[in-house]
Amino acid sequence: MSAPRSLVLTASVLLSCGALFSAFVPSPLARSVVSAPVIALPTAALSAAALVTPTIAYADDSSVWIPALSAVGAGFAIGLAAIGSGVGQGIASGRCIDGISRQPEVADDLRGVLLLSLAFMESLTIYGLVIALVLLFANPLIK
Helix, strand or coil, rough: CCCCCHHHHHHHHHHHHHHHHHHCCCCCCCCCCCCCCCCCHHHHHHHHHHHHHHHHHHCCCCCCCCCCCCCHHHHHHHHHHHHHHHHHHHHHHHHHHHHHHHHHHHHHHHHHHHHHHHHHHHHHHHHHHHHHHHCCCCCCCCC
């Protein structure tokens, strides 16, 4: 029995996110007088802690975490908005074509409703684009 497709896709997304977060290198920290023992934590655990705890993301001015995570968030915002809208538009268009093929006399009504619903779906994609642009160019997290 093969694994369900959703489990395989989830595992591949988690692995690719782990590889993506391991590519970011934090800025060097200032030397302290007293050196504490260094505990080596996996990069994925540190990334998960930075994503889960919002106060960790508010780092010093020399940190690269906020712009890096903002770029990742912008990519997710526009990507998920585009994928969701594309799937929704495809389903709606297919159902409209099915309805027109079953009852050709209501084609004008279905076409009007379809165009209105496609406009609403596309507006959600534009909201995702606005969120992505805000994260990239007018980030409220950067002081």
